[in-house]
Amino acid sequence: MDKKIGIIAVVAVVIVVAAGAIVLTNGKDPSATILVEDQNGVFFWTEGSGKTIADCLEKTSAGVKVTMTDSSFGKYIQAVNGLAGTEDYTGYWSVYQYSNGEWVSSELGVSSLETKDNQYIGLFYVITDPETYAIVQGGPEKVTVPSITDAKVWDGSTDGVIFALQGESGLYCYINSTVGENMSERFDDACTKYMVSHSMSSRGGISTLFGLGSVPVGTQDDATIYKYWIQYGLEDGKWTWMTTGLKNTDANAYKQMAIFYGVGSMYGGEDPTVPAYA
Numbered sequence: 312m313d314k315k316i317g318i319i320a321v322v323a324v325v326i327v328v329a330a331g332a333i334v335l336t337n338g339k340d341p342s343a344t345i346l347v348e349d350q351n352g353v354f355f356w357t358e359g360s361g362k363t364i365a366d367c368l369e370k371t372s373a374g375v376k377v378t379m380t381d382s383s384f385g386k387y388i389q390a391v392n393g394l395a396g397t398e399d400y401t402g403y404w405s406v407y408q409y410s411n412g413e414w415v416s417s418e419l420g421v422s423s424l425e426t427k428d429n430q431y432i433g434l435f436y437v438i439t440d441p442e443t444y445a446i447v448q449g450g451p452e453k454v455t456v457p458s459i460t461d462a463k464v465w466d467g468s469t470d471g472v473i474f475a476l477q478g479e480s481g482l483y484c485y486i487n488s489t490v491g492e493n494m495s496e497r498f499d500d501a502c503t504k505y506m507v508s509h510s511m512s513s514r515g516g517i518s519t520l521f522g523l524g525s526v527p528v529g530t531q532d533d534a535t536i537y538k539y540w541i542q543y544g545l546e547d548g549k550w551t552w553m554t555t556g557l558k559n560t561d562a563n564a565y566k567q568m569a570i571f572y573g574v575g576s577m578y579g580g581e582d583p584t585v586p587a588y589a
Contacts, residue, residue, distance in 0.1 A: 341426040343367045344462050346433045347375075347391055350402075350449030353478030353521045353572075355392075356462045364406075364432050365421040373467025374485040374588060385422025393481040393584060394436055401441050407433035407451060409459065414451040431459050436480065455522055461506040467588075472497045473567045475585040476507070478521065479538070483585035494542075494568065495557035515558025517542075523572055536578050543569040543583060550583050 340360040345367065348354035357375040359367030365386040368377045378390040388404040389396055396403040406421060407414040409431035417424065424432070433456075437449035446453070471489030474497075488501035495515035502509040502520070510518040517540040518524060525539040542557060543550035544565040552575065553560065553568075567587050574580030 340366070343426050343429055344431050344459070344464070345371070346431070346457070346459075346462070347482070347484075348433070348449075348454060348456065349394055349436045349478055349480040349482040350438050350454065351478055351480055351521070351523065352454040353476070353480065353482050353523075354457060355476075355484035356457075356464045358464050361426060363422055364424040364426060364429060367426055367432075368421060372464050374465055379421070385420040388421065388434065391434060391436075391482070393477070393483050399441065400444070401439050403437065403439075405435050405437045405446075405450060407435055409433065414456065416450075431462075436482070455508075457506065457508070463505045465505060469566075469588070472501075472562060472565065473588050474498055474501050475567065475569045475583070475588065476520070477569060477571045477583050477585040478523075479572045481584060483583075485588050492562055493558050494560040494562060494564070497562050498557055498568075498570070514556065516556050517570065520570065520572070528574060531578060536574060538572065538574050538580075541571050541573060541575045541583075543571065545569070545587050548587065550587075552577065552582075 340362060342358055342360040343364060344356060344358045346354060346356055357371045359370045361367045361370060368379065371377060376392055377388065379386040380389050391404060406417040408417045408429055414433050435450045437446045439445060440447050465485055468487050471487055473485055473487045475483055475485055477483040486501040486505045486507065488497040488504065490500040491497040495511065499511055508522055509520045512518040520540050525537045527535050528538045529536045542553045544553050545567040550569045569583040569585055571583035576582045
């Protein structure tokens with residue numbers, strides 16, 4: 312009888328609740344859900360598995376690329392999806408742990424954080440004062456942080472239309488939708504499905520995304536230039552500025568679209584650098 316009980320104990324899945332984390336001790340690597348957010352509030356969720364958070368970041372979900380470098384303190388996050396730290400450390404990825412309902416700056420690096428003790432991890436890009444290195448932009452105290460209950464991870468589905476969202480910082484992510492007859496309906500559904508904060512205009516355009524809307528940034532030929540969410544369609548492997556609005560664009564017109572916050576090259580700005588999903 313004792314031998315049978317011992318065998319059952321070895322193969323059983325034991326759920327341990329510790330420090331707010333749920334750990335599956337069934338021989339599989341524990342997993343963590345990771346929030347990635349830039350200094351402007353553009354965010355997405357990813358997940359990975361492994362013994363440490365560094366292991367999780369090497370095995371993230373679809374559409375996420377994390378670059379890490381080795382240091383004397385272990386692995387250091389250099390870049391995430393188009394947004395890299397600066398050489399003078401005035402911009403870098405800061406690691407936060409989720410404890411008792413709050414995001415707390417971690418005293419440990421990702422190589423030292425064990426996944427079994429950290430069900431949720433936050434990677435916040437912060438900007439610091441070049442003289443004092445005090446954080447002046449970014450981090451959970453300075454941006455709107457989504458609730459962990461709203462965490463939705465994109466699974467890499469290529470069904471319908473893929474929307475590549477890229478903020479002014481360069482940080483990008485992907486979402487998709489199969490619902491709707493035009494691009495406005497598809498975009499609205501994708502954002503709703505993946506809990507991306509947004510609002511649509513009365514004409515079916517993008518009013519706000521991640522809390523960011525149209526902002527005047529200057530003039531050109533007596534016309535006001537705005538920074539806003541510009542729409543591009545993927546044509547022959549390149550992002551092409553759309554001349555029609557989302558509501559007037561058929562849902563089958565493009566397999567992929569880029570939604571980029573900026574001025575655009577037509578007014579002397581930049582175009583999206585997010586790679587088409589492959």
